[in-house]
Amino acid sequence: MPLAQTPSTVPVQIDAGKCIADKGCNVCVDVCPLDVLRISEETGKAYMKYDECWYCLPCEADCPTGAVTVSIPYLLR
Amino acid sequence: MDEISANQSEVTCDVLVIGGGTAGPMAAYKAKSRHPDAKVVLLEKANVKRSGAICMGMDGLNNAVIPGYATAEQYTKEITIANDGICDQAPVYAYASRCFDIIQELDRFGIRFQKDENGEYDVKKVHHLGTYVLPMPNGDTVKKALYRQLRGRQVLISNRFMATRLLTAADGRIAGAVAVNTRTADLLVLRAKTVILCLGAAGRLGLPQSGYLWGTYENATNSGDGYAMALHAGAGLANLECYQINPLIKDYNGPACAYVAGPFGAYTANAAGNRFIECDYWSGQMMQEFYNELRSGKGPVFLKLNHLHPDTIGTIEEILHKVERPSRGRFHEGRGTDYRAQMVEMHISEIGFCSGHSASGVFVDEFARTTAAGLYAAGDLANVPHNYMLGAFTNGAIAGEHAADMARQITLADYDPADVARERDRVLAPTRREDGIPPNQIEYKTRRLVNDYLQPPKVTAKMELGQARFAEIREDLDTRMIARNAHELMRALEAASILDCAEMAAAASLFRTESRWGLYHNRVDHPDKNDAEWFCHTILRKRDGQISCEKRPVAPYIVPIEDAERGAYDRHRISRPT
Numbered sequence: 129m130p131l132a133q134t135p136s137t138v139p140v141q142i143d144a145g146k147c148i149a150d151k152g153c154n155v156c157v158d159v160c161p162l163d164v165l166r167i168s169e170e171t172g173k174a175y176m177k178y179d180e181c182w183y184c185l186p187c188e189a190d191c192p193t194g195a196v197t198v199s200i201p202y203l204l205r
Numbered sequence: 206m207d208e209i210s211a212n213q214s215e216v217t218c219d220v221l222v223i224g225g226g227t228a229g230p231m232a233a234y235k236a237k238s239r240h241p242d243a244k245v246v247l248l249e250k251a252n253v254k255r256s257g258a259i260c261m262g263m264d265g266l267n268n269a270v271i272p273g274y275a276t277a278e279q280y281t282k283e284i285t286i287a288n289d290g291i292c293d294q295a296p297v298y299a300y301a302s303r304c305f306d307i308i309q310e311l312d313r314f315g316i317r318f319q320k321d322e323n324g325e326y327d328v329k330k331v332h333h334l335g336t337y338v339l340p341m342p343n344g345d346t347v348k349k350a351l352y353r354q355l356r357g358r359q360v361l362i363s364n365r366f367m368a369t370r371l372l373t374a375a376d377g378r379i380a381g382a383v384a385v386n387t388r389t390a391d392l393l394v395l396r397a398k399t400v401i402l403c404l405g406a407a408g409r410l411g412l413p414q415s416g417y418l419w420g421t422y423e424n425a426t427n428s429g430d431g432y433a434m435a436l437h438a439g440a441g442l443a444n445l446e447c448y449q450i451n452p453l454i455k456d457y458n459g460p461a462c463a464y465v466a467g468p469f470g471a472y473t474a475n476a477a478g479n480r481f482i483e484c485d486y487w488s489g490q491m492m493q494e495f496y497n498e499l500r501s502g503k504g505p506v507f508l509k510l511n512h513l514h515p516d517t518i519g520t521i522e523e524i525l526h527k528v529e530r531p532s533r534g535r536f537h538e539g540r541g542t543d544y545r546a547q548m549v550e551m552h553i554s555e556i557g558f559c560s561g562h563s564a565s566g567v568f569v570d571e572f573a574r575t576t577a578a579g580l581y582a583a584g585d586l587a588n589v590p591h592n593y594m595l596g597a598f599t600n601g602a603i604a605g606e607h608a609a610d611m612a613r614q615i616t617l618a619d620y621d622p623a624d625v626a627r628e629r630d631r632v633l634a635p636t637r638r639e640d641g642i643p644p645n646q647i648e649y650k651t652r653r654l655v656n657d658y659l660q661p662p663k664v665t666a667k668m669e670l671g672q673a674r675f676a677e678i679r680e681d682l683d684t685r686m687i688a689r690n691a692h693e694l695m696r697a698l699e700a701a702s703i704l705d706c707a708e709m710a711a712a713a714s715l716f717r718t719e720s721r722w723g724l725y726h727n728r729v730d731h732p733d734k735n736d737a738e739w740f741c742h743t744i745l746r747k748r749d750g751q752i753s754c755e756k757r758p759v760a761p762y763i764v765p766i767e768d769a770e771r772g773a774y775d776r777h778r779i780s781r782p783t
Contacts, residue, residue: 129640159255161426162419163365163387163692166206178692180418182425182458183532186255200536204415204456 139183139201140165140176146195147173156187156196207690209390209636213629218244218361219612220605221382221397223368224431225249226257226424227594228584228601229403230351231307235605236401236612237358243609245360246395248384250367250695251426254352257405258424258561258585259594262345262528264465266318267331267593269308269339270301274328277301281764283334286773287488288564288590289722289734291444291742293760295571296589296600304599308339311598314350317343329468333484333773338464344528366393367695368430370628371400371438371580374618379438379579381620383628385698390636390691394625398612399579401604402567403597404431406449406585407706409699411555411660412652415456418645422451422458422554423585428699429706431586432558435567436705436752440577441744443568443588443757445713446726448661449559450492452506455552459530461508466521474509474548475501482777487562488591489723490774496553496661496724507548518544553724555652556660558706561585561593563725565713568744568757573604576746579618581608635688635697642685644697651678651700655707661727663714672711678704708752713745716754 147153150172157165157174164178165187174195181201188196199205219240222233225247233247249256270280280301285292312318319327319340329338341347355362366384372394374380381396408423419425435442452473454461463473463485475481475498482494498504510518522544526534542549560566566588573581583604584597592600635644658671682704688694719735720728742757 131643158252161251161256161260161424163251163695180425180696182419182421184260184424185531186260189261189531190255198532200457200532200539201417201420203417204413204420205536205539 136179137202138176138179139181139199140187141197141199142174143195144171144173146193148193149174153192155190155192159186159190161186206388207692209691209694211390211392211633211636213392213394215394215396216246217396217617218246219398220245220401220608221395222247222401222403222605223382224403224405224584225253225362226403226405226584227259228597228604230355231598231601232401232403232583232605233360234354234358235602236609237360239606239609240613243612247355247360247362248366248368248395249362249364250387252364253355253362255348256426258427259347259529260424261531262347263341263594264344264524264528265338265340266308266595267464268337268591268595269328270304270337271308271326271328271339272305274336278764279335280337282766282770283332284591285762285764285766286771287333289489290740290766290771291564291721291759292590294763295760296569298763299571299603300589300592300596300599303603304595307595307599307602314354316341316347316350331464331467332486338468340524367698368434369632369698371434372620372624373438374620377439377578378618379577380618383625385632385694386691387695388691390633390694392629392632396617396620398615398617399581399608401581401583401608402431402435402586403584403601404586406557406559406561407432408557408559409703410557410652410706410710411655413458413555414552418649418652420458422453423557423559428702429558430699430702432567432709433702433705435575435582436709436747438577438580439747440575440580441568441746442709443564443566443742443744445558445565445709445745446717446743447489447564447722448556448710448725449563449565450556450661450724451487451554451562452492452495452551453554454533454536455550457533457536459533461549461551462525463508465524466508466510469517469521470513471508471510471521473551474507475503476505476507477503478509478548480779483779484777488774489563489725490777491723492553492725493723493727494777499553506551508551509548510544511546511548515545556655556710558710559585560588560590561596562591563722564588564590572607573600574607579611632698635686636694638685638687641687642681644686644688644693644700647678647682647686648696648700648703651675651704651707655710659707659710659714661724662729663727665715665730668711668715672708675704675707675711709745712752712754713743717743
């Protein structure tokens with residue numbers, strides 16, 4: 129039985145121009161309690177891989193370059 | 206990352222602390238401080254730097270017993286009354302006697318508490334009877350300060366490992382735990398002389414009304430794994446029917462928050478802007494009045510601040526938008542809500558287990574010992590009623606010290622390798638199926654049915670229907686759930702914990718055939734409080750593979766409660782609206 133691909137707008141956005149994950153930074157991935165962020169193999173930048181966000185903000189607060197913005201998930205906005 | 210490798214390794218330690226949120230770091234720190242030569246391991250599903258309920262800090266202490274403002278006797282009395290009398294006082298008294306030491310220690314760690322112009326702690330009154338609320342002006346630094354102490358003491362920290370089951374020896378003693386790496390699915394067997402459970406609340410039990418699985422009041426990592434592990438290890442769990450239900454901002458998962466705003470003059474009001482409760486302290490009785498108002502023609506319910514001076518509101522915003530739930534400001538901004546202009550719409554949260562705010566937890570005594578030999582519990586999952594963050598710190602300290610002392614007196618217990626093999630098969634089963642149901646669907650269905658059938662007001666026939674539906678999901682979970690990578694496997698294991706908690710919530714609620722704790726255990730077909738038959742704890746445990754419940758007498762009070770005082774929390778509704 130194949131699984132469906134259901135789209136979802138994600139709360140965590142990364143400014144690729146500011147993100148320095150390609151230089152070895154892993155802070156946002158490290159601190160996320162829900163472990164939903166990953167570094168893209170294609171772009172070398174961080175992105176939200178899993179839509180499982182508690183909008184708690186460690187990723188945004190700890191990012192050394194201010195590349196992360198968290199918004200309230202659409203369903204409860 | 207996330208590819209399944211499923212290797213296996215083993216480590217041995219003296220004290221294993223599971224959960225690196227609030228109680229866990231303090232337990233590990235105190236165990237290591239007590240016996241610096243002991244090997245203390247702190248296991249954490251996320252990363253200790255930013256894990257748990259206080260990942261972004263905390264705005265204040267809700268239950269500080271500070272000399273000159275309150276006594277341990279007074280506090281013990283207040284919590285006994287607030288918890289409808291069902292309270293072993295020894296652990297509450299032990300907390301109340303110790304917590305001022307912990308406040309001073311946290312102060313030395315660099316976490317400051319608010320002082321007045323005379324240099325005295327600036328304690329505020331929020332509870333019905335006593336004065337215990339102490340603001341924390343730099344509360345955003347809590348986790349960093351704790352982490353520094355852990356590094357200083359050389360506690361061994363293992364991040365991104367999710368404990369799945371406790372190991373016990375043939376004689377029933379605790380022998381350690383099995384854990385799985387959340388990014389590789391590698392298994393880790395941890396042998397330990399003593400184990401301290403600090404895994405937080407079961408916060409992903411009910412489903413928030415938004416339908417978003419992660420929009421829970423509790424940190425959504427807290428999926429009740431500790432409750433499930435205690436159950437399967439044979440430990441007793443107390444008063445699980447005394448759910449946690451909290452008054453929150455509607456659709457947002459933060460409290461409104463009367464503990465912060467109340468002392469500045471804000472209050473909970475109905476749609477007409479009138480007060481309807483005497484006291485904003487979170488108790489089941491207060492939640493019942495909240496629920497009644499919500500359903501009445503005078504609802505919904507609001508937090509009213511718009512009568513306050515703009516400078517005062519600015520001060521409140523500065524606290525509420527910076528720590529604990531700092532995304533609150535952007536939530537209000539999105540809705541166009543300004544505290545100066547409008548009241549803030551409130552609603553009640555989904556249900557959960559959490560002793561931090563109610564009394565549903567793993568049974569512990571005044572040394573944080575559970576009913577299983579060598580197993581301790583502290584924080585939101587241990588049933589010291591209403592113990593909040595300072596309770597997690599203080600009881601974590603008590604647990605860490607006792608567990609470290611005990612570890613020096615006993616030998617390492619042997620586990621049965623067959624138990625590990627069985628657990629390995631259980632854990633990895635969803636990764637071995639080609640086809641089936643993903644964990645998010647198993648979880649959504651469980652939690653939607655928790656709302657439909659277990660949420661108060663509780664009805665016997667509905668809860669029994671819920672049990673039948675949970676059994677169907679159990680079948681699916683055991684035979685059809687799939688996990689395609691290590692991250693999904695973590696979610697699959699969490700779904701199993703959530704289903705365990707749903708079954709425990711139903712069983713405990715059906716067992717207690719009376720109503721108690723206001724809304725928390727409002728059984729419509731047993732509407733009255735029945736002290737003759739139910740002035741007791743209920744203890745739920747696994748016997749012969751099945752959940753069973755029994756009564757346990759409340760220990761004789763060490764701080765007497767007069768009959769006239771017992772009903773103080775039953776008189777919440779304002780007799781004449783203001």
